[in-house]
Amino acid sequence: MRQVHPNAALEREAVIKMLREHHITPTQQRVDIAMALFERPQHVCADQVLVQVNAVESLVSKATVYNTLGLFAKKGLIREVLVDPARLFYDSNMTPHHHMYHTDSGILEDVAPGQVQLGALPDAPEGMVVEGVDVVIRVRRV
Amino acid sequence: MRQVHPNAALEREAVIKMLREHHITPTQQRVDIAMALFERPQHVCADQVLVQVNAVESLVSKATVYNTLGLFAKKGLIREVLVDPARLFYDSNMTPHHHMYHTDSGILEDVAPGQVQLGALPDAPEGMVVEGVDVVIRVRRV
DNA sequence: ATTGCGTTTAGACAAAGTCTAGCACAGAAA
DNA sequence: TTTCTGTGCTAGACTTTGTCTAAACGCAAT
Ligand SMILES: [Mn+2]
Ligand SMILES: [Mn+2]
Ligand SMILES: [Zn+2]
Ligand SMILES: [Zn+2]
Numbered sequence A, B: 001m002r003q004v005h006p007n008a009a010l011e012r013e014a015v016i017k018m019l020r021e022h023h024i025t026p027t028q029q030r031v032d033i034a035m036a037l038f039e040r041p042q043h044v045c046a047d048q049v050l051v052q053v054n055a056v057e058s059l060v061s062k063a064t065v066y067n068t069l070g071l072f073a074k075k076g077l078i079r080e081v082l083v084d085p086a087r088l089f090y091d092s093n094m095t096p097h098h099h100m101y102h103t104d105s106g107i108l109e110d111v112a113p114g115q116v117q118l119g120a121l122p123d124a125p126e127g128m129v130v131e132g133v134d135v136v137i138r139v140r141r142v
Numbered sequence C: 001a002t003t004g005c006g007t008t009t010a011g012a013c014a015a016a017g018t019c020t021a022g023c024a025c026a027g028a029a030a
Numbered sequence D: 001t002t003t004c005t006g007t008g009c010t011a012g013a014c015t016t017t018g019t020c021t022a023a024a025c026g027c028a029a030t
Helices: A008-021 A028-038 A046-053 A062-074 B008-021 B028-038 B046-053 B062-074
Strands: A043-045 A079-084 A087-091 A098-102 A108-111 A128-141 B043-045 B079-084 B087-091 B098-102 B108-111 B128-141
Touching: A008 A028, A028 A046, A028 A062, A043 A046, A046 A062, A046 A087, A062 A087, A079 A098, A079 A128, A079 B079, B008 B028, B028 B046, B028 B062, B043 B046, B046 B062, B046 B087, B062 B087, B079 B098, B079 B128
Parallel strands: A098 A128, B098 B128
Antiparallel strands: A043 A087, A079 A087, A098 A108, A128 B128, B043 B087, B079 B087, B098 B108
16 A cells, blocks of 8 residues: 555656656656655665655565666756765755755755856867866855 | 985975964874875875885884774864775865776875865754765766 | 873774675576 | 577675774974
């Protein structure tokens, strides 16, 4: 019994469609992981996903969680966020935005792209393309 | 015999002075590490420092390298750079600048601050101060 | 000499993440 | 139907980065 509310099946279909659009074969495990990720925009690390997805019943192994998050990031479904040297966060919010990181508490917030004025960037070196520009504003208690 | 060229002793004095100015007690090990770091502006991870500093003779332990790099970063002598999820880099160039990271090769370059136009930033939340703003331009081979 | 204090150290330990080798399963070929 | 083939999943071993602990050290003040 995994149908929590009436739309669950529909959401599952939407997630499957999303995976297909990103050229990812929608296996049971990948769909379970994607459902957890896209339930709401969030910043999560791999072992949080592992716990979240196996909360009710054990559905996905550790290796698959790591592989799948890597795959999703490569395919542009989620985004890596580097703020904590000890773990890699994944962001299920793919709309362009930046981040504010509370170095003392570990809180990670989104910053609307309009809040940061980014002018001209340096050209990428010959034969290179810009994959992305990450802006992290680190803040701490006074 | 650690005097490589005539200025070595002088450089050592300069490094000691620098540590004092940052309120760091200049122990033998800390000075050795700082000498390695400030020989030239560079991006290094802890175990590169460990190797570098112990190249000629074993001078500093692993624990001290990690502790010292953390201390230097806290005291504002060097800067942490998060670009590789597997390891933390330290930057011995403290002049304000940003970074360009080659995701496929692992090359990390400095970007002059003038190359990136950063306009108004969002205000830090009540009771918080901005510790720093990191801009990383990720590039890869076409 | 003794105490105190900050520092260093070896090595145990923790945690994130990767790798391997076998299994499951689905579709294609025979 | 059976066999073959390729992709994906898995447990658990393993690797690597980094932290912690407990003892020892260096040095100054008493
Ligand atoms: Mn975690
Ligand atoms: Mn390294
Ligand atoms: Zn975000
Ligand atoms: Zn730099």
